[in-house]
Amino acid sequence: MNKVELRGITVHYGEHAVLEDFSLTVKAGRIIGIVGPSGCGKTTIVRSICGFINPEKGEVLIDGKLVYSKTGRVNVPPELRRIGVVFQDYAVWPHLSTYDNVSYPLKKRKTPKTQIPELVEEVLEQVNMIGYEKYLPSQLSGGQQQRVAIARALTTSSDFLIMDEPITNLDAKLREQMLVEIRMLQEKLGTTIIYITHDQEAAMQLCDEIVILNDNGSIAQIGTDEEIIKKPANRFVFQFIGVSNFLPTCIKGGKCYLSLDEEILLDDNIPQDYPIGKTRALLGVRPMDIVFDDNSPIKAKIVQATFLGNIYTYFISLGKEEYRVQRIATGETDDDKYREDLTVGVKFVNVKYFDMEESV
Amino acid sequence: MTAVKNKDFLKLEGKRFFSLDKLMTVLCYAALITVVILPVVMIFYYAFWDGSKIDIDMFVKVLTQQGNLKAIKNTVIIAFFTTAIATVVGVFFAWLLGRSDIPLKGLMKFLFSIPFMIPPFLAAMSWDMMFSGRGGYVNRLLMSVFHLSSAPFNINSVAGIIVIEVVYYFPFVYMQVVSALERMDPTLEESARIAGAGQLYVIRKITIPLTIPAISSGMLLILITSLSNYGIPAMLGFSQNIFTLPTMIVELMNRAGGSFEGIREAAAMSIILVVVVAIALWGQRKLTSRGSYDIIKGKSMRPMLIKLRGAKYPLLVFSLIFLLVVVVAPIVMILLISFVKAYGLPFESQNMTLANYRRIFVGNIMVSDSVKNSLFLAFSAGLICLVLGTMLAYVVNKIKPKGGTVLEMMAVLPYSLPGTVMAIGCMLAWSGAFFGITLYNTIWIILVAYIARYLSYVLKSSSAALQQVHYSLEEAARSCGASHMETLKDVTLPLIKPAMISGFFLVFLPCMRELTTSILLYGPNSRTLGVAIYQLRINGYITQAAALSVVTITLIIICNNLVKFVIGDRRRK
Numbered sequence: 001m002n003k004v005e006l007r008g009i010t011v012h013y014g015e016h017a018v019l020e021d022f023s024l025t026v027k028a029g030r031i032i033g034i035v036g037p038s039g040c041g042k043t044t045i046v047r048s049i050c051g052f053i054n055p056e057k058g059e060v061l062i063d064g065k066l067v068y069s070k071t072g073r074v075n076v077p078p079e080l081r082r083i084g085v086v087f088q089d090y091a092v093w094p095h096l097s098t099y100d101n102v103s104y105p106l107k108k109r110k111t112p113k114t115q116i117p118e119l120v121e122e123v124l125e126q127v128n129m130i131g132y133e134k135y136l137p138s139q140l141s142g143g144q145q146q147r148v149a150i151a152r153a154l155t156t157s158s159d160f161l162i163m164d165e166p167i168t169n170l171d172a173k174l175r176e177q178m179l180v181e182i183r184m185l186q187e188k189l190g191t192t193i194i195y196i197t198h199d200q201e202a203a204m205q206l207c208d209e210i211v212i213l214n215d216n217g218s219i220a221q222i223g224t225d226e227e228i229i230k231k232p233a234n235r236f237v238f239q240f241i242g243v244s245n246f247l248p249t250c251i252k253g254g255k256c257y258l259s260l261d262e263e264i265l266l267d268d269n270i271p272q273d274y275p276i277g278k279t280r281a282l283l284g285v286r287p288m289d290i291v292f293d294d295n296s297p298i299k300a301k302i303v304q305a306t307f308l309g310n311i312y313t314y315f316i317s318l319g320k321e322e323y324r325v326q327r328i329a330t331g332e333t334d335d336d337k338y339r340e341d342l343t344v345g346v347k348f349v350n351v352k353y354f355d356m357e358e359s360v
Numbered sequence: 361m362t363a364v365k366n367k368d369f370l371k372l373e374g375k376r377f378f379s380l381d382k383l384m385t386v387l388c389y390a391a392l393i394t395v396v397i398l399p400v401v402m403i404f405y406y407a408f409w410d411g412s413k414i415d416i417d418m419f420v421k422v423l424t425q426q427g428n429l430k431a432i433k434n435t436v437i438i439a440f441f442t443t444a445i446a447t448v449v450g451v452f453f454a455w456l457l458g459r460s461d462i463p464l465k466g467l468m469k470f471l472f473s474i475p476f477m478i479p480p481f482l483a484a485m486s487w488d489m490m491f492s493g494r495g496g497y498v499n500r501l502l503m504s505v506f507h508l509s510s511a512p513f514n515i516n517s518v519a520g521i522i523v524i525e526v527v528y529y530f531p532f533v534y535m536q537v538v539s540a541l542e543r544m545d546p547t548l549e550e551s552a553r554i555a556g557a558g559q560l561y562v563i564r565k566i567t568i569p570l571t572i573p574a575i576s577s578g579m580l581l582i583l584i585t586s587l588s589n590y591g592i593p594a595m596l597g598f599s600q601n602i603f604t605l606p607t608m609i610v611e612l613m614n615r616a617g618g619s620f621e622g623i624r625e626a627a628a629m630s631i632i633l634v635v636v637v638a639i640a641l642w643g644q645r646k647l648t649s650r651g652s653y654d655i656i657k658g659k660s661m662r663p664m665l666i667k668l669r670g671a672k673y674p675l676l677v678f679s680l681i682f683l684l685v686v687v688v689a690p691i692v693m694i695l696l697i698s699f700v701k702a703y704g705l706p707f708e709s710q711n712m713t714l715a716n717y718r719r720i721f722v723g724n725i726m727v728s729d730s731v732k733n734s735l736f737l738a739f740s741a742g743l744i745c746l747v748l749g750t751m752l753a754y755v756v757n758k759i760k761p762k763g764g765t766v767l768e769m770m771a772v773l774p775y776s777l778p779g780t781v782m783a784i785g786c787m788l789a790w791s792g793a794f795f796g797i798t799l800y801n802t803i804w805i806i807l808v809a810y811i812a813r814y815l816s817y818v819l820k821s822s823s824a825a826l827q828q829v830h831y832s833l834e835e836a837a838r839s840c841g842a843s844h845m846e847t848l849k850d851v852t853l854p855l856i857k858p859a860m861i862s863g864f865f866l867v868f869l870p871c872m873r874e875l876t877t878s879i880l881l882y883g884p885n886s887r888t889l890g891v892a893i894y895q896l897r898i899n900g901y902i903t904q905a906a907a908l909s910v911v912t913i914t915l916i917i918i919c920n921n922l923v924k925f926v927i928g929d930r931r932r933k
């Protein structure tokens with residue numbers, strides 16, 4: 001079943017188009033990540049679903065029911081849409097205690113007075129905030145305010161949550177912990193969660209499905225983390241989800257060459273995913289997928305070598321550019337034989353080809 | 361699904377007419393047009409409409425009268441010198457307290473805040489008691505000590521008015537500059553000193569230019585206030601027939617006695633006053649818009665203090681004497697006079713009495729009425745401005761309707777219009793011109809005028825608070841199931857409550873001491889404290905005027921401390 005359906009949503013702020021004919025379907029009972037660079041329109045999507053803004057065009061359906069349609073003149077107010085929202089800036093009310101913040105939705109939904117304390121307790125337990133009932137937000141840390149915000153969203157609806165960059169303001173360790181907790185919560189309650197973030201790693205760790213947005217708010221790719229890693233839809237996605245190197249290539253006489261100062265043969269055939277009908281394209285490769293191989297005809301000079309953790313990071317110069325290479329230490333004695341100023345042969349594995357013209 | 365659609369469709373249809381946003385926007389427009397625009401329109405109507413056609417002869421007539429020209433000249437001269445001298449004094453003290461190592465800063469800062477609590481016309485009255493030509497206490501003292509045949513000072517002159525306005529208004533510049541100095545990046549000064557520049561050079565070339573925006577906004581305040589001030593020139597000038605535009609307008613209005621021609625004359629003079637203010641605003645902007653100043657950081661820092669060395673104690677003595685004379689002397693004078701048996705008697709124990717207080721409180725209906733009226737007016741104006749101003753702030757900052765800036769401009773218009781002009785506008789608008797409503801001679805017309813004049817105070821204070829309330833706090837309430845109205849009640853209003861309370865007192869306090877508008881609008885039963893004091897003074901009951909002044913000042917100080925207590929208490933919570 002579909003929890004949310006957006007159909008052809010268009011939102012402008014003044015002249016500036018944020019969403020243009022944006023459509024998206026979210027299935028019930030899953031965590032879906034919406035990932036995109038800052039300012040691409042993620043919060044605007046949230047606000048359209050919740051009813052805080054009225055898009056100029058398009059329709060919004062929740063649980064199959066039309067809640068917004070410009071042409072049909074339907075606009076269910078936000079308070080009747082029953083969505084638990086965790087805001088980017090928490091939006092925990094500073095003048096109310098933890099208990100009052102969390103019980104507010106219950107009061108507004110006319111829950112019988114006698115049940116409220118019990119329900120609040122239950123939710124606070126889920127977010128590990130028992131004992132903080134009387135605290136004001138100013139007496140809580142960022143992470144604790146975050147939990148209050150999640151608890152409040154849960155009392156609003158344990159069925160459908162939207163979290164807008166909920167953990168960006170937390171430190172790394174707490175972030176990790178919150179991700180695990182959100183996942184556990186979802187599994188326990190079967191909640192549908194739309195998880196908004198600009199952090200692709202968190203999204204891949206948490207979400208069943210990921211929607212990657214382009215800079216202009218359009219959808220670049222939808223898929224599981226595996227699909228996105230293995231088959232990035234375009235150069236933007238490839239670049240967005242990890243550190244990436246790009247090298248120019250060309251096709252001549254049915255063969256594929258690296259086109260640096262001189263042209264070096266890469267492939268005797270035109271690679272399968274080479275942009276159709278193009279004679280030039282960019283080769284994309286991850287640092288881990290550049291391999292040192294003395295037999296390779298492609299020669300590069302190591303400009304810089306560093307060792308951190310158990311990973312070697314190199315910068316190699318090839319043609320006019322520098323590229324990043326990573327290698328996991330094998331623990332053998334010749335691990336450090338690749339030193340600065342050494343000229344080495346390099347080979348590329350797991351390469352992807354991308355259209356050159358595509359703007360990023 | 362169609363059922364859902366129909367239900368929501370109806371809801372949407374309903375919203376089109378009863379949305380809270382729309383309702384508030386419409387209410388704001390209605391209120392501002394009634395309270396601000398109608399009076400302004402009426403002034404233009406009377407000034408340019410002779411009953412049958414548009415005519416500007418009235419301006420010609422007004423501008424060819426010697427008395428009126430004299431008043432214009434006086435107004436401009438007083439405003440110019442007041443602004444110039446008060447700015448120098450204000451900047452000097454701001455620098456002394458903000459940048460030098462002079463001792464006793466706390467005491468001096470406290471003294472600077474006192475003039476804001478005493479109504480200007482009261483201060484003027486007190487100075488008059490000290491320095492008026494023959495009768496002034498200080499003048500007489502000096503004459504007897506130095507065996508002078510004539511009074512050394514005459515405060516009932518243009519120069520006297522300038523001196524008192526300077527004394528009273530220099531804190532405007534002082535306050536602005538002190539806060540700018542506190543936010544200024546001290547490294548700018550330090551680097552100049554390190555580069556070998558002398559102290560005076562640094563002050564002249566760095567400190568002063570960098571504080572120019574603050575100086576200029578303080579100057580602007582002084583300029584407008586001086587141009588539109590009624591109390592000081594009225595107290596000091598009337599006895600010598602020295603008029604300024606505001607006092608002339610009131611005089612014309614009184615002389616008119618309700619005649620159409622007379623009212624038109626006053627309306628024309630009002631427009632001339634507005635034009636003078638507008639020219640001043642424009643000229644001031646022209647002067648200071650050159651160059652941009654990007655040196656003020658938001659963060660407060662501890663600047664390097666400049667050592668005064670040998671000049672320290674002479675400057676301290678000078679400053680303290682200045683402040684004592686300027687701030688403390690008038691209060692002491694009023695206090696003494698309020699206890700003396702008859703004005704002019706020396707302050708000796710056998711001449712002292714409590715009779716003045718007894719006279720004003722027992723059996724003087726005018727006085728007891730005025731206390732009641734002022735309390736009622738200040739309280740109601742505060743409350744109405746609180747509601748209307750906060751609603752306006754919400755509309756302007758949160759709803760942002762298409763004509764939002766128009767609303768804001770309408771609300772702050774009376775702030776730059778002289779109170780005299782606003783009062784005449786109210787008088788013309790509410791004497792039956794619209795819907796047959798006649799408020800003239802009642803307390804309600806004063807209330808309407810107060811609301812118009814002070815609405816922008818609440819607007820400013822509530823706007824600043826609302827800008828701190830992020831959208832998401834309200835949206836969170838909506839998504840939790842609260843309607844728009846409930847969101848306002850549960851989230852928005854509680855969050856801006858401290859600002860609303862201080863907004864209330866920002867209106868309450870000036871209303872308590874108001875003279876300019878009430879002197880034009882009062883009726884037999886609607887005298888205010890200001891009017892009562894003024895009339896006691898004008899009619900020669902000087903000692904009683906002093907007693908009532910002491911009562912007024914006490915009331916103001918009590919209310920002021922109440923505010924500080926209430927607000928401070930909230931902050932601590």
Ligand SMILES: Nc1ncnc2c1ncn2[C@@H]1O[C@H](COP(=O)(O)OP(=O)(O)O)[C@@H](O)[C@H]1O
Binds near residue numbers: 014037038
């Ligand atoms: N109220 C607003 N008025 C004008 N522009 C806005 C407003 N809200 C957002 N924007 C603009 O819309 C774009 C998308 O904003 P947003 O949806 O908040 O991005 P994200 O959440 O992905 O960072 C941004 O360029 C932002 O500057």
Ligand SMILES: [Mg+2]
Binds near residue numbers: 042088164
């Ligand atoms: Mg955002």
